[in-house]
Amino acid sequence: MCFYDLEPGGLAPPGALPVARPAGLAPWQASRAAAYVERELERTIRVVELARAARLNPSYFSRAFKTTFGLSPQKYVVERRLTRAKRIMLTTDEPLCGIAATCGFSDQAHLSRIFRRREGAPPNAWRREQRQAAAVS
Known part of the structure; x- marks a missing residue:
């Protein structure tokens, strides 16, 4: 899991706990998901199928996909x-x-x-x- 500081300057206030930030897809996963979409665009594409192509569970995949592409899988x-x-x-x-x-x-x-x-x-x-x-x- 990735962490980031709470303040824009890069410094968290004393005693602050790091806040978890969802990690995106690895480059190979993003590439496989995008290629799968392009290849299967003519038919119904389910998140489960995209997640399987990226070797992730659907729930985690959806969050990681949105972090990587800026859109949910459906909107993409x-x-x-x-x-x-x-x-x-x-x-x-x-x-x-x-x-x-x-x-x-x-x-x-x-x-x-x-x-x-x-x-x-x-x-x-x-x-x-x-x-x-x-x-x-």
């Missing part, structure tokens, strides 16, 4: 799915229902709901705006 997976969806939208004319399936969303409505919440615009409108901006540049 959604972010990776959105990133892939954006890349596909910008480089192909594939319909949104196909993109949703390719990126692991349950259906087009799920992709649209998550996308609008994250980007502030529906996927087709975002795609149109991005392509227009690229055409002007």
Whole structure:
């Protein structure tokens, strides 16, 4: 377990006990977890599977994952799915229902709901705006 001092200057007040800070994933564990997400993005990814890839129990893995990546495993997976969806939208004319399936969303409505919440615009409108901006540049 890692410890850190209580004050920003690096010195703890006299008599203070060190406070435990959750340790992150080892580099090989982070790499394996990220690779597993990328490889299995099209299907449902469970924390238990990610933890198994990193050889940790799920509870500890979730805390360590968040310390390492700054996001919970579930949010990380959604972010990776959105990133892939954006890349596909910008480089192909594939319909949104196909993109949703390719990126692991349950259906087009799920992709649209998550996308609008994250980007502030529906996927087709975002795609149109991005392509227009690229055409002007």
